[in-house]
Amino acid sequence: xxxxxxxxxxxxxxxxxxxxxxxxxxxxxxxxxxxxxxxxxxxxxxxxxxxxxxxxxxxxxxxxxxxxxxxxxxxxxxxxxxxxxxxxxxxxxxxxxxxxxxxxxxxxxxxxxxxxxxxxxxxxxxxxxxxxxxxxxxxxxxxxxxxxxxxxxxxxxxxxx
Numbered sequence: 551x552x553x554x555x556x557x558x559x560x561x562x563x564x565x566x567x568x569x570x571x572x573x574x575x576x577x578x579x580x581x582x583x584x585x586x587x588x589x590x591x592x593x594x595x596x597x598x599x600x601x602x603x604x605x606x607x608x609x610x611x612x613x614x615x616x617x618x619x620x621x622x623x624x625x626x627x628x629x630x631x632x633x634x635x636x637x638x639x640x641x642x643x644x645x646x647x648x649x650x651x652x653x654x655x656x657x658x659x660x661x662x663x664x665x666x667x668x669x670x671x672x673x674x675x676x677x678x679x680x681x682x683x684x685x686x687x688x689x690x691x692x693x694x695x696x697x698x699x700x701x702x703x704x705x706x707x708x709x710x711x
Contacts, residue, residue, distance in 0.1 A: 578695035584651055585627075585697040593629040595620050596641035596653035596689075603656030603686070606635060616654035616688065619673065623704045642667050645691045652701070653689040661687075668692045673705040 580586065597604050597612045605613045612633055624631045634641075634650060642663050644650035657663070659672050672685035688705075690698050 578699050580694045580696040582648055582691065582694060584691060584694040585700055588627055588629050588651055588697065590628045591630075592632050593620070593624045593627070594632050594634060594649065594651045596634045596636055596644050596650045598636060598638050598641055598653075598655035600656030604654055616656065619688070619705070619708070620652065620654060622708065623701060626704055627700065638663060642689065645689060648691065651691070651697070657687050657689055659685040659687050663689065668694065668698055670698065670705055671702050673709060
């Protein structure tokens with residue numbers, strides 16, 4: 551009898567997932583609808599200069615590794631990119647306030663901003679002059695998990711390809 555009760559309880563999570571999908575609940579979700587809004591629309595990206603990652607030429611769009619990643623991702627989701635320049639603090643506030651969908655600037659996974667912004671999985675690594683390895687991430691709004699998952703998948707596919 552205890553075995554059958556255990557099996558019944560084991561089925562509860564499966565039932566919850568099935569009921570949730572039947573009710574139109576999507577996991578992961580974006581409470582603010584970032585992925586749905588961006589797909590076929592506009593991707594608002596904050597940029598802060600960090601040579602090698604992001605360079606701001608003053609008379610044109612940002613250049614560097616991370617703006618190129620953003621352009622490639624935007625093409626995948628059919629979005630046009632709008633760039634917003636600012637300090638790291640301003641970009642994190644823009645993410646928090648819903649004014650930005652992503653931010654780039656050579657951010658590391660051990661950034662002090664990690665408590666205030668969502669982060670992708672590391673897309674690459676660098677080694678500094680002391681031999682320390684830094685893992686680099688892009689920032690996204692906290693809680694926009696469907697958008698984050700889509701961006702992470704893109705970065706992972708690009709890394710493997």
